Amino acid sequence: MQMDFKRLILAVVFAFSIILLWERWVQHNTPAAVPETAQSAAAADSSIPAPMASTEPGTTVPAGTAATLSAYAEAPRVTVRTDMMEAVVSAVGGDLIHVELTHHKDSEDHSKNFVVLQESGKHQYIANTGLLGAEGLPTHKTILEPEQTGYVLKDGENSLVVRLKAPASAGIEVTKLLTFYRGSYVVDVAYEINNTSDKPLNATAYFQLARDGQPAEHTKGFFGGVSTFTGPAFFTQEGKFQKVEFKKIENNETSFVKSAKDGWVAMVQHYFVSAWLPNGDVQREFYTHKISNDFYGAGVKLPVQVAAGAKQSIDVPLYVGPQEQDKLAKLATGFNKVVDYGLVTIFAEPLFWVLNMIHKIVGNWGWSIILVTILIKALFFPLSAASYKSMAKMKTLMPRMKALQERYKDDKMKLNQAMMELYKTEKVNPMGGCLPILVQMPVFIALYWVLLSVVEMRQAPWMFWITDLSVKDPYFILPLIMGATMFIQTKLNPTPPDPMQAKVMMIMPIMFTFMFLWFPSGLVLYWVVNNILSIAQQWYVTRMIERGEAKAAR
Amino acid sequence: MKTLFIGLLKFYRFAISPWLGNRCRFHPSCSAYAIEAIEKHGIIRGFRLAVWRVMRCHPWNDGGHDPVP
Numbered sequence: 001m002q003m004d005f006k007r008l009i010l011a012v013v014f015a016f017s018i019i020l021l022w023e024r025w026v027q028h029n030t031p032a033a034v035p036e037t038a039q040s041a042a043a044a045d046s047s048i049p050a051p052m053a054s055t056e057p058g059t060t061v062p063a064g065t066a067a068t069l070s071a072y073a074e075a076p077r078v079t080v081r082t083d084m085m086e087a088v089v090s091a092v093g094g095d096l097i098h099v100e101l102t103h104h105k106d107s108e109d110h111s112k113n114f115v116v117l118q119e120s121g122k123h124q125y126i127a128n129t130g131l132l133g134a135e136g137l138p139t140h141k142t143i144l145e146p147e148q149t150g151y152v153l154k155d156g157e158n159s160l161v162v163r164l165k166a167p168a169s170a171g172i173e174v175t176k177l178l179t180f181y182r183g184s185y186v187v188d189v190a191y192e193i194n195n196t197s198d199k200p201l202n203a204t205a206y207f208q209l210a211r212d213g214q215p216a217e218h219t220k221g222f223f224g225g226v227s228t229f230t231g232p233a234f235f236t237q238e239g240k241f242q243k244v245e246f247k248k249i250e251n252n253e254t255s256f257v258k259s260a261k262d263g264w265v266a267m268v269q270h271y272f273v274s275a276w277l278p279n280g281d282v283q284r285e286f287y288t289h290k291i292s293n294d295f296y297g298a299g300v301k302l303p304v305q306v307a308a309g310a311k312q313s314i315d316v317p318l319y320v321g322p323q324e325q326d327k328l329a330k331l332a333t334g335f336n337k338v339v340d341y342g343l344v345t346i347f348a349e350p351l352f353w354v355l356n357m358i359h360k361i362v363g364n365w366g367w368s369i370i371l372v373t374i375l376i377k378a379l380f381f382p383l384s385a386a387s388y389k390s391m392a393k394m395k396t397l398m399p400r401m402k403a404l405q406e407r408y409k410d411d412k413m414k415l416n417q418a419m420m421e422l423y424k425t426e427k428v429n430p431m432g433g434c435l436p437i438l439v440q441m442p443v444f445i446a447l448y449w450v451l452l453s454v455v456e457m458r459q460a461p462w463m464f465w466i467t468d469l470s471v472k473d474p475y476f477i478l479p480l481i482m483g484a485t486m487f488i489q490t491k492l493n494p495t496p497p498d499p500m501q502a503k504v505m506m507i508m509p510i511m512f513t514f515m516f517l518w519f520p521s522g523l524v525l526y527w528v529v530n531n532i533l534s535i536a537q538q539w540y541v542t543r544m545i546e547r548g549e550a551k552a553a554r
Numbered sequence: 555m556k557t558l559f560i561g562l563l564k565f566y567r568f569a570i571s572p573w574l575g576n577r578c579r580f581h582p583s584c585s586a587y588a589i590e591a592i593e594k595h596g597i598i599r600g601f602r603l604a605v606w607r608v609m610r611c612h613p614w615n616d617g618g619h620d621p622v623p
Binding site for chain 1: 568572577580581583584608609610612613615616617618619
């Protein structure tokens with residue numbers, strides 16, 4: 001038996017160390033890996049989706065002439081600057097190939113902006129669009145003619161429009177428009193189609209997000225193993241929020257609602273998101289596909305019908321920005337779901353709501369974390385209040401308990417049994433029960449996920465040396481305090497009779513301190529506050545019991 | 555499977571339980587009850603018994619001596 005325990009404990013300790021080491025190693029190795037983007041020059045171009053089933057057959061999909069991403073390097077560019085972002089639109093397809101956010105700074109270099117879309121660099125990540133269904137319609141590879149080479153949103157202006165003209169073709173004129181707004185992460189992307197021919201045009205417009213399969217910023221998870229989701233996601237009333245892993249696209253195993261009259265498509269990463277949010281009650285088709293090695297596309301197709309001699313435009317808003325939840329919810333149904341809490345969403349959403357409310361009052365996320373932790377502890381206090389009350393009654397039983405202790409001096413089990421019977425007959429019980437702790441666990445796990453997932457924590461300061469609650473404490477002060485509080489907790493609990501167990505109890509604070517060293521400091525802060533409150537509660541309870549005993553002894 | 559469940563419970567009793575303190579209102583404690591129940595009645599019935607026991611272990615129950623049936 002003893003041997004078994006020793007082995008078990010050793011195995012667990014080893015497992016933790018291996019997970020931690022492995023994660024460090026993975027983190028060390030991933031950022032350098034730039035995926036290969038060269039496309040096969042095969043006749044069928046996998047970067048262009050097939051037209052919608054509803055459109056007329058017989059339309060030929062243009063063949064790829066060069067690798068999409070390298071084509072951007074040679075083509076003219078249009079630069080756009082607003083109060084929220086700096087963007088680059090390529091003449092190739094009028095695609096959005098670079099978006100950096102001026103209000104969110106780079107994780108490492110705070111003098112640089114955070115880059116979401118980028119055609120080259122750490123990631124390959126673009127938003128491209130096109131039209132299919134008739135000869136001469138521009139796809140995301142057609143070279144368009146920009147009206148200007150640079151735009152700046154001037155003071156007093158609330159929006160600016162980037163126009164690109166498609167090459168002239170028989171009977172159809174197409175212009176692509178990208179409208180940027182002041183104070184907004186939304187870019188309206190539209191096609192204006194002028195059908196000067198004598199035949200109606202039945203076309204399909206596609207709006208897609210193409211990205212490499214590498215996760216964005218690495219985040220430390222609980223026990224080192226968990227990180228947040230990176231990849232495409234869809235939302236429809238029918239399927240609700242559905243994430244699609246890159247691996248599933250690679251293996252052709254995707255399952256999500258592909259045809260609906262509502263919904264949107266997003267590319268989710270930790271803290272940030274980009275998404276096509278088509279308006280209205282229009283039939284649409286969602287798709288994912290592998291474009292080239294480690295390069296995947298997810299998008300939406302919409303029908304465009306233009307009568308002979310008529311003008312028609314199709315417009316889909318594109319969001320590229322942070323996952324600020326109050327903004328997201330207003331843009332599209334279910335858009336706030338991109339903040340990924342995993343299994344504990346049901347607890348996490350109300351928790352964030354409370355956290356956000358407190359933040360609106362105190363104006364600092366660090367203090368908000370502390371207040372929420374106190375609030376939750378207070379909320380669960382009634383669960384322990386019942387046992388405090390019975391503790392007061394306990395003192396009257398002290399003489400009888402002493403007697404029992406005398407009688408069963410050598411048989412701990414019998415003593416326990418007899419004491420439990422005494423508690424029952426006298427209707428007192430100093431213990432809180434197993435259920436309350438089980439109920440509290442998911443709430444604390446949910447708070448953990450909230451602190452890990454929300455962009456509001458990113459580069460948010462607390463006080464003194466903590467300037468960013470989403471990254472590790474630069475001086476490791478909080479983790480060391482955390483270790484100290486855990487050590488105090490071991491001292492407060494009775495030492496286990498088994499010496500091996502006692503040793504493990506002493507090792508645990510050291511292990512946890514080591515694990516918490518690289519955790520986001522917001523999480524460590526929460527853990528520290530929670531531990532301090534637990535210690536205070538336990539100290540109070542112990543004092544109550546001791547007082548009861550002292551009075552009884554008199 | 556049975557060994558795995560019991561192993562997990564033993565791990566809890568060994569490494570986690572000391573942190574939470576003695577809090578069960580019953581004798582034997584919930585975790586000891588769960589191990590015994592699974593050993594005696596198999597995984598499905600034992601697990602059900604253990605869950606039912608944990609559900610009863612709250613401040614509004616009198617607790618007391620409650621052995622595995």
